[in-house]
Amino acid sequence: MSHQQQFIAQYQSLIEEFAQTQQVPFYAYDIDGLAAHICELVNDDIKLWFAVKANPLSSVIQTLAQQGMQFDVASSGELTQVLAQGVNPSHILNTGPAKSRAQIQHFLTNGVNIFVAESVNQLALINELAKENDVRVSVLLRVQLRFEQSSDNPLGGNELTPFGLGAAEWQAIELSDYGNIDVIGLHIFQWGNMLEAQQLISLWQAMISPLKALADTLGFELKVLDLGGGLGVPYDGDERTLSWPALKAALVAIKRTAGVEELWLELGRFAVAEFGYYVNRVVDIKHNYQQDLAVMQGGINHLLRPAITNQPFPVTLLRSSSAQQKPFHIHGPLCTSLDKLGTLALPSDLAVDDYLIFSQCGAYGFTESMPFFLCHELPAEVVISNGKVSVIRPALPASSYLY
Ligand SMILES: Cc1ncc(COP(=O)(O)O)c(C=O)c1O
Known part of the structure; x- marks a missing residue:
């Protein structure tokens, strides 16, 4: 059962x-079951963020925060909701392809300091507003890579999507043009609801070398690698197929190979579905x-x-x-x-x-x-x-x- x-x-x-x-x-939410599940996921090796878009209900956010999860927030509305649950802004990062000036300002005003930049314009806007607000912000550049394996995945897979930029596009920037930004890492997330552990692990492994090469070309130290979400849950009534201890062991190995200080995941459905x-x-x-x-x-x-x-x-x-x-x-x-x-x-x-x-x-x-x-x-x-x-x-x- x-x-x-x-x-x-x-x-x-x-x-x-x-x-x-x-x-x-x-x-109806099984909040005790949720708390026990999150307690099993949270650990000292991989930093876990909850992708709030998966479920912004106050009790869900509170339960996750109590278990030590941090929050990936994609709009001003999600930010307000997460802050209203007492979450510290230092535990929030901002992802999303449409960051308006007003939205970035709202995040800065509320003390959020980590942004995922999805385009060159976004990077410039974050820098401009950080300067105006007299703050330094940490940024991860979101990268889209193309792999041999094709798919019709909801996150786009190999398709052209508005999420991030290809390595060649990022290579054209000069980090010294963005004086109020510390680029601390790279973010990549293209495949959703993956149910095959080995497929997911192989994709993650294949990302390491192009991402390291990009960081070298741009001349920054790759401290953080954020692999996004994509851990799947079965919708056919079967048991969960992904084993967290096995995935975690693979992620720890990836962290070592990539030589990063921190490896991040932003979990949506695997956390709460x-x-x-x-x-x-x-x-x-x-x-x-x-x-x-x-x-x-x-x-x-x-x-x-x-x-x-x-x-x-x-x-x-x-x-x-x-x-x-x-x-x-x-x-x-x-x-x-x-x-x-x-x-x-x-x-x-x-x-x-x-x-x-x-x-x-x-x-x-x-x-x-x-x-x-x-x-x-x-x-x-x-x-x-x-x-x-x-x-x-x-x-x-x-x-x-x-x-
Ligand atoms: C930037 C980002 N991170 C994480 C997630 C969560 O994905 P999942 O539910 O597959 O874990 C999403 C979902 O769309 C996302 O856009």
């Missing part, structure tokens, strides 16, 4: 009771053209990822059933056939008012979705800890966001 199945079995009646009073779909669930009510069931459909109260307005990646989240019927399973096309309430959460096996006695619980929803869930289309309610977000449900963000009606 996976730990998600154990969690669902343990809290089945509590979740069902809450769902009945709630009447609106909601996200497995500890979030989305609970959703069946509103209609129909049999049409010899196939079975379930129409749900919430769809891609609450959980968009299946429509963008064509990859459903694993689903379970909340109540127990011994009926044989059969495939159901699971649709949401929006007036578009894109509003589909997958075609997944469920007990054949699935009925109106049953609850489905989707797992692996702790990352890229609610805040990645399109909540306003058709003016439905926003889902609540709750934390389950010590046998108790606490509402962190209540479900809100459309009137809360319509003007």
Whole structure:
């Protein structure tokens, strides 16, 4: 039994009771499980940052901060949210391809001192604002490399993306032109949701020599190597395939080979995905053209990822059933056939008012979705800890966001 199945079995009646009073779909987080998982990840060899875009909920940020994780923040909104949880600005770095003057100034005003530069213009702007603010800032240059292995990866893989620049483009700059910046390292992240440890490790290994060569050409000491995220979680209901101790051992070896003082990772889904669930009510069931459909109260307005990646989240019927399973096309309430959460096996006695619980929803869930289309309610977000449900963000009606 996976730990998600154990969690669902343990809290089945509590979740069902809450769902009945709630009447609106909601996200539930296993915050104790999350804390234990992060405690296993944090270590003295590899510095771990949480990519806040994966889940900016206050309780998630607080739990990670308590376990010693730092924060990779990509917008002024994420920064405000992380600071509001009491995180020290020295534990925050700023990544992202669209850093406006106002955003960089907001970060500097709030004491953030580490930036990942994604273009030459960005580097110049960070330098200009650092000078105006009379501060020195630490910068990692984000590099895009091309490898033999091709892919249609969400982070772009070998494709041209707005994330960073090729080594040849960076080689053309003169670091002495950027007097208020200390370039401390390089950042690289091109492959998302990798499930094969050896593939991930080989990619990381292949990055070392071109990155070291770039640092040598530019004439700075490569103190920090930031390998971004990309550690995958299974969306097919299987157990996690990546073993953290094995990956960590490989990363320690990479750190040694690269000769860097610090090796950083910015974890998104590997940190939080497995500890979030989305609970959703069946509103209609129909049999049409010899196939079975379930129409749900919430769809891609609450959980968009299946429509963008064509990859459903694993689903379970909340109540127990011994009926044989059969495939159901699971649709949401929006007036578009894109509003589909997958075609997944469920007990054949699935009925109106049953609850489905989707797992692996702790990352890229609610805040990645399109909540306003058709003016439905926003889902609540709750934390389950010590046998108790606490509402962190209540479900809100459309009137809360319509003007
Ligand atoms: C700069 C950066 N770092 C880290 C991450 C986290 O990625 P993952 O969820 O694959 O760990 C992302 C995700 O898009 C990212 O853009």
